[in-house]
Amino acid sequence: GEQVEQRPPHLSVPEGDSAVIICTYTDSATAYFYWYKQEPGAGLQLLMSVFSNVDRKEEQGLTVLLNKKDKQLSLNLTAAHPGDSAVYFCAVSNYGNEKITFGAGTKLTIKP
């Protein structure tokens, strides 16, 4: 079945810098890609989702890049601020498949 590897597990960057989180998936039929954010003591909230025909998507300081050739998905936070400190999860799913496979998560800390 699908496997998703996410790195790094921990990331600390100064306020104002960029942060990049990368996920690698195994199934070439993967069609949907997601990034979720989990703040302390809370459930996951969807940040962005992209379909496989999209290589790049930008929204509110976040950039998602999809490299289907290398089966790699990345999330880039530009000009990070302390409110971005959280655990970030990538997730993927296939066509008509309600099962979503999650990465192990990245704990992002933004240093003031």
Place this chain on the structure above:
Amino acid sequence: DMKVTQMPRYLIKRMGENVLLECGQDMSHETMYWYRQDPGLGLQLIYISYDVDSNSEGDIPKGYRVSRKKREHFSLILDSAKTNQTSVYFCASSLSRAVSNERLFFGHGTKLSVL
């Protein structure tokens, strides 16, 4: 109000006791999920429910069972809890399995400790 509510938030049980985790959603979503979250492993799917009395095993169903008698309510049951079931459990819901690319709505989680 678009909310997934989990009860309780924290629970401590002894090994061998039965555990009931409850989840409700107010969005009339057809599909509901139970995940557990462990450090370094991310979220692992325990069970999926497609609607009332229509449940399917996820990746790690052993030691768990579920009940969905009403669309808005999905329960996770641990009969005779084990220490390795200590984890944070998340319930989630989505509109329908017929709709692709549906986002999941998550509850706040239940932190279960089995001593």
